[in-house]
Amino acid sequence: MGLDPRRILAITFTNKAAREMRERIERLLGAASPRAASARTGFTGPGSLWISTFHSTCARLLRLHGGRVGLDPRFAIYDEADQLSLMKRLVSQQGWDETRWPPSGFLAAISRAKDELIGPEEYQARVGDFRQERTGRIYALYQQALRDCNAVDFDDLIFRTVVLLRDNGDILADLRDRFRHVLVDEYQDTNHAQYVFANLLASEHRNLCVVGDDDQSIYRWRGADIRNVLEFEEDYPDARIIRLEQNYRSTKTILKAANGIIAHNQKRKPKELWTRNPDGDPVVYYLASDGQKEAEFVTGEVLGGRRRHDLPLRSFAVLYRTHAQSRAFEDSFLRHGVPYQIIGGVRFYERKEIKDVLAYLRVVLNPADEVSLERALGVPKRNVGPKTLARLRELGQAESGPAGLLAAIRAAARGEVNSSGFGPKLLSELGRFVALIDDLAARLETMSVTEMVREVAERSGMLDALRREGTPETSSRMENIRELATVAADFARRSEDASLQAFLETAALLADIDVMRDEDDGVILMTAHNAKGLEFPYVFVVGLEQGLFPHSRSLDEPDGVEEERRLCYVAMTRAMRRLYLTHARERTLYGYSMPAEPSMFFVEIPENTLFVASPTASAVVASRHAGKDRDHGELATVRDPAPAAAGPTRPRESLGPAARASRLSPGDRVTHPEWGTGMVVGIQRVGGRGGQPGEVQLRVAFDEQGIKVIAATEVRRKH
DNA sequence: CAGTACAGAATTTTT
DNA sequence: TTCTGTACTG
Numbered sequence: 212m213g214l215d216p217r218r219i220l221a222i223t224f225t226n227k228a229a230r231e232m233r234e235r236i237e238r239l240l241g242a243a244s245p246r247a248a249s250a251r252t253g254f255t256g257p258g259s260l261w262i263s264t265f266h267s268t269c270a271r272l273l274r275l276h277g278g279r280v281g282l283d284p285r286f287a288i289y290d291e292a293d294q295l296s297l298m299k300r301l302v303s304q305q306g307w308d309e310t311r312w313p314p315s316g317f318l319a320a321i322s323r324a325k326d327e328l329i330g331p332e333e334y335q336a337r338v339g340d341f342r343q344e345r346t347g348r349i350y351a352l353y354q355q356a357l358r359d360c361n362a363v364d365f366d367d368l369i370f371r372t373v374v375l376l377r378d379n380g381d382i383l384a385d386l387r388d389r390f391r392h393v394l395v396d397e398y399q400d401t402n403h404a405q406y407v408f409a410n411l412l413a414s415e416h417r418n419l420c421v422v423g424d425d426d427q428s429i430y431r432w433r434g435a436d437i438r439n440v441l442e443f444e445e446d447y448p449d450a451r452i453i454r455l456e457q458n459y460r461s462t463k464t465i466l467k468a469a470n471g472i473i474a475h476n477q478k479r480k481p482k483e484l485w486t487r488n489p490d491g492d493p494v495v496y497y498l499a500s501d502g503q504k505e506a507e508f509v510t511g512e513v514l515g516g517r518r519r520h521d522l523p524l525r526s527f528a529v530l531y532r533t534h535a536q537s538r539a540f541e542d543s544f545l546r547h548g549v550p551y552q553i554i555g556g557v558r559f560y561e562r563k564e565i566k567d568v569l570a571y572l573r574v575v576l577n578p579a580d581e582v583s584l585e586r587a588l589g590v591p592k593r594n595v596g597p598k599t600l601a602r603l604r605e606l607g608q609a610e611s612g613p614a615g616l617l618a619a620i621r622a623a624a625r626g627e628v629n630s631s632g633f634g635p636k637l638l639s640e641l642g643r644f645v646a647l648i649d650d651l652a653a654r655l656e657t658m659s660v661t662e663m664v665r666e667v668a669e670r671s672g673m674l675d676a677l678r679r680e681g682t683p684e685t686s687s688r689m690e691n692i693r694e695l696a697t698v699a700a701d702f703a704r705r706s707e708d709a710s711l712q713a714f715l716e717t718a719a720l721l722a723d724i725d726v727m728r729d730e731d732d733g734v735i736l737m738t739a740h741n742a743k744g745l746e747f748p749y750v751f752v753v754g755l756e757q758g759l760f761p762h763s764r765s766l767d768e769p770d771g772v773e774e775e776r777r778l779c780y781v782a783m784t785r786a787m788r789r790l791y792l793t794h795a796r797e798r799t800l801y802g803y804s805m806p807a808e809p810s811m812f813f814v815e816i817p818e819n820t821l822f823v824a825s826p827t828a829s830a831v832v833a834s835r836h837a838g839k840d841r842d843h844g845e846l847a848t849v850r851d852p853a854p855a856a857a858g859p860t861r862p863r864e865s866l867g868p869a870a871r872a873s874r875l876s877p878g879d880r881v882t883h884p885e886w887g888t889g890m891v892v893g894i895q896r897v898g899g900r901g902g903q904p905g906e907v908q909l910r911v912a913f914d915e916q917g918i919k920v921i922a923a924t925e926v927r928r929k930h
Numbered sequence: 931c932a933g934t935a936c937a938g939a940a941t942t943t944t945t
Numbered sequence: 946t947t948c949t950g951t952a953c954t955g
Binding site: 801 | 931932940941942943944945
Binding site: 309535538800802803 | 946947950
């Protein structure tokens, strides 16, 4: 269209998505493509598109213009752990009981406020009850502490950028002039602050393009505001709406199953995706006896599928609701020698030893960062506890200006302050500490990040302490620190800006999913949330049990189940060729085994899309993987699934009355004279006409025979 | 102050 | 199961 690429700003949610978007654009434009710059920071140099996440974009803007809002460009970005340690200090300084006033609770409330662009003053002006009053007070203190530390949290990145642009017409005008076209991906997951940010940029030229799907909104718990989608047409009456209802990814059967589920949500814009793709395989249903068996089944299917179709392992994804579920799959894959990649869990940059090293580096860059300073001071152990720290902090008050605490340590170490009570051993420790920080700070311009990592690890005494400890974990810790040096070296090689600041920012804004390596082969394990925007030929949605998926925490929240249903829909629609839905009869959580009910979502899947892999089949898998009989290892049942039944889908009707009529509900144990015992996983009414109720049918997962659809009258409730 | 031992709690999803 | 917070000891 003859547009200048420099005038386009595209915003994604993850760096990975930004990277992919850039790659696709380059492929589409071929040789004409603008040279892409740093894929890591998401920032592209002149002559190319700016594709980046909200957070990186705002961080970049604040580095450039933060001075206007009282932010030194070397500001730190605090992650959750940093926020928590800061908040803990504040709460205890207030003398509030931490068990009754959990710091994480305050942080959650503050985060929601920031999503809505509500600052401490405004918050305090609207408080209604005692809790809010305290939250308001701590909010103000928290913001002040962040300023003192020259730090921002994730939400501040957006919030303060909005303030920056609102208060500085010249900067806003420049940006509006540069970015004539603004694109936002995954729009359904934007919060109010992000919406305002995008609108500030776009409102002049009114070239705003957003892509979103209200059915895929899965971050409302984190402040995503669905009004941004539902009211878009009101905000932009001149908007052109383009419906993207054709799906290019999945088979007809997979879509039908997913559509069937999502149709049960009340609060949505009605729509039904369709595809020209073939019907494909039925959705495979499997009920395992427990979590281990579930994992064994998945392992068997992965191995069989790979062999049959000669697929790389990264064509298979296991999607679960909570990270805790990954364990069983890891165990099983490990046992069978199946490589896997696990996304999420404890992030590399969140590991203790990594954060410890980074804390030193953060102080080097930004001496005001007291949260990091405190952390660094404590590792390795230097006999600095709360008492000493409090005394030092007191001295720091006297040292005026930013970085008071560090200045106090420096003065104490030099013996310049009357530091009675500090023993000589402590003073020399402090002296070495300050010397290390000051030395690195002096060589900031000339030293590579890799060298700094090595220097910190060695000179701080961290490595020595680990070596001395010599437990099994310490060797992996030391390994991680070495890995950090490698990561830093890679970063320096790949990024055009190899400064410490750029490195720390990348570390802070990296999402789990960003580190997924497409070039490594292995089954992908991740949460359903992390799978947003991805696709895989084979997808296993596992742990579909009441209380797990949907999660118990969602059940008492208004609209909670609808969000779980959307999450389930997102997970299912990641599948291109074949979708598996599994659950277990018994689930071990926190060390206790409990009977598990099937997920309510099973009832919602259209009848003729499911195929049952029977428990007998799982025995086949188990014996196969016991080592013998490797060759007729396919699941007979799954290899040759019955074709999806032809004919019209039964009319969808409310399932409530059917369930009531049978007095049975999903999860109930029943017995059948021929099939034995089983569990109800679905209830439906068929054949009703003109006010006549029709017959109630049950879908029952029998312990031995797999799933059957039978008349409710054929079974008896088992007590 | 740091290390140990123990009790008790808590567990969703994350830029 | 795993982590965290607390009490006690050296």
